Amino acid sequence: MRSIVLQHMIDNKDHYIEQWRVSFDELLFSRSESTIKPQYIQDEMKEEFVSVIFDTLTMDGHSRRAVVKRFAERLIHDGWVVSEFIMSLQKLRRIVMKDLSNHYDREKFVDLSGELEDWLDEQITDLTTEFAKNHEEVKAIQTVALKELSAPLIPVFDKIVVMPLIGTIDTKRASQIMENLLDGIIEHRAQVVLIDITGVPLVDTMVAHHIIRASEAVRLVGAECLLVGIRPEIAQTIVNLGIDLGNFTTKSTLKKGVEAALQMTHRDIITNEEPVTGGGLN
Amino acid sequence: MSNHSCIEIANEWGIVSARQAGRELSKEIGFGSVDQARITTAISELARNIYLYTEIGKIDLEEISDNHKNGKVRGIKVVASDKGPGIENLRDVMVDGFTTSGGLGAGLPGVKRLMDEFDIESIPGEGTTITTIKWLR
Numbered sequence A: 001m002r003s004i005v006l007q008h009m010i011d012n013k014d015h016y017i018e019q020w021r022v023s024f025d026e027l028l029f030s031r032s033e034s035t036i037k038p039q040y041i042q043d044e045m046k047e048e049f050v051s052v053i054f055d056t057l058t059m060d061g062h063s064r065r066a067v068v069k070r071f072a073e074r075l076i077h078d079g080w081v082v083s084e085f086i087m088s089l090q091k092l093r094r095i096v097m098k099d100l101s102n103h104y105d106r107e108k109f110v111d112l113s114g115e116l117e118d119w120l121d122e123q124i125t126d127l128t129t130e131f132a133k134n135h136e137e138v139k140a141i142q143t144v145a146l147k148e149l150s151a152p153l154i155p156v157f158d159k160i161v162v163m164p165l166i167g168t169i170d171t172k173r174a175s176q177i178m179e180n181l182l183d184g185i186i187e188h189r190a191q192v193v194l195i196d197i198t199g200v201p202l203v204d205t206m207v208a209h210h211i212i213r214a215s216e217a218v219r220l221v222g223a224e225c226l227l228v229g230i231r232p233e234i235a236q237t238i239v240n241l242g243i244d245l246g247n248f249t250t251k252s253t254l255k256k257g258v259e260a261a262l263q264m265t266h267r268d269i270i271t272n273e274e275p276v277t278g279g280g281l282n
Numbered sequence B: 001m002s003n004h005s006c007i008e009i010a011n012e013w014g015i016v017s018a019r020q021a022g023r024e025l026s027k028e029i030g031f032g033s034v035d036q037a038r039i040t041t042a043i044s045e046l047a048r049n050i051y052l053y054t055e056i057g058k059i060d061l062e063e064i065s066d067n068h069k070n071g072k073v074r075g076i077k078v079v080a081s082d083k084g085p086g087i088e089n090l091r092d093v094m095v096d097g098f099t100t101s102g103g104l105g106a107g108l109p110g111v112k113r114l115m116d117e118f119d120i121e122s123i124p125g126e127g128t129t130i131t132t133i134k135w136l137r
C-alpha cells in the first residue's frame, strides 16, 4: 500500500512541480560551480531532477533506484555538485509540509510529516550513495591513469624501450617504476631499457638504490639498463655520496643513449647519400 | 637570524617540503646549481633518516654568516633533530655501506662529504641531532 503522503504528492503532482520549480531557481544553480553551466543545460538538469523525483513516486524500489543511479552517473559525468540537489529536496519538503499542515489536523499532520521525512531520507540516501559509488569508480580509474603516468614505458625501436622519469620519486613511485619496467620488457621483448632521469630534480641514496635494484632486476630478465640524462650537478652529488655506478652504462643524453642501445642490438643509423626524392610516389 | 625555517618530518611529504625549502634558501643565499644540489641532497638524506628511523623530527634551515679573513662569508646551516632511538655507535654509522635498513648506507658519510661542516650528537634512547653547514665560496 502506498503511503498517504506519496498518494497526496502524486495527486497534486503538477501543483508541487510548479512550486518546486520556482524555489529551484532561488536556490539551486545560484551558487558555486553549477552557475558556470549555460542556462539551457541548467534547465535540462532541473527538469530531469524533477522527473527523477516525481516520476519515481509510482515506481517500486528497484526501478526507482535504477533511475536514481542513472541520474547520479550523469551528475558525476557532467561535474554537478550533489549537495545542491539535496538542498533543493529540502525546499520541496518545506513546500509539501506547509500544504499538509493546511489540509490535515494536527494529529494526522504529525503522522504524515513522519512519512514524508522517511520518504525524503530514502531519496537523499540513495542519491548520495549512488553519487559516492560513482565517485569511487572515477577515482579508481584516475588512480590507474596516474599510475601509468608516473612511470611510462615507451617503445622507441624494436627491442629498445625508454622510461622517462619526471618529478620527485617517492617509495610508491619507485616500486611502480620497477613493476612497469619488468612488465614492459617482457611485453615489448626489449633488450635495452633507457632510464632517462633528466626530469628528476634530485638523486639521493634512496633514488640511486632503487635505480640500482631496478637495473639488477632488468638484468635478471635478460635485458640491459642504460642510465641517461644525468645532469652535471646530479653527477657531482652522486660522486659525493660515494655511490658506485660502475656497473652502469651511463650516457649524458637520451640521444647518445639511443645510439648506444642501437649498437648494443647490432644496428646503426645510416644517413642516405642520395637525398630521398619524391616522397610518396603515387 | 633573518632567514630561518623549520619543517616537521612526519611522513614522506615532509621530506619533499624540507628539500624545497632548502633549495629556495640556498638559491636565495647565492649558491650555484651544483652546491644547491649538494645542499638539497644532504637535506633529503637527513630528512629521510628521520622518516625511516624515528617517529617524528624536524629540519631547521638558517642563513648564517661568519667573519673570514677575506671579509664576511655567508652560509646555510641545516640542523636535523629528532627524539628517536638515537645511535649506539657513532663511528659505525659514518662508515660507507653501514646500514640497518638494507639501504646503501651512504647517507650519513655522504652528507659529510656534501657539506663543509658536520657534527653529530646522539644519545641512545633520547634522540639525535645532526648539524651541518655549507659555506658560500
Ligand SMILES: Nc1ncnc2c1ncn2[C@@H]1O[C@H](COP(=O)(O)OP(=O)(O)OP(=O)(O)O)[C@@H](O)[C@H]1O
Residues within 6 Å of the ligand: A205, A206, A209, B045, B049, B050, B053, B054, B082, B084, B085, B086, B087, B093, B098, B099, B100, B101, B102, B103, B104, B105, B106, B107, B108, B109, B128
Ligand atoms: N636519525 C636517526 N636516528 C636513529 N638512527 C639513525 C638515524 N639516522 C641514521 N641512523 C642509523 O644510521 C644508519 C646509517 O644511516 P645512513 O643514512 O648512512 O644509511 P641508511 O639510511 O641505512 O641508507 P641510505 O641512506 O644509503 O639509504 C642507519 O641504517 C640507521 O641505523
Ligand SMILES: [Mg+2]
Residues within 6 Å of the ligand: A205, B045, B048, B049, B103, B106, B107, B108
Ligand atoms: Mg639514510
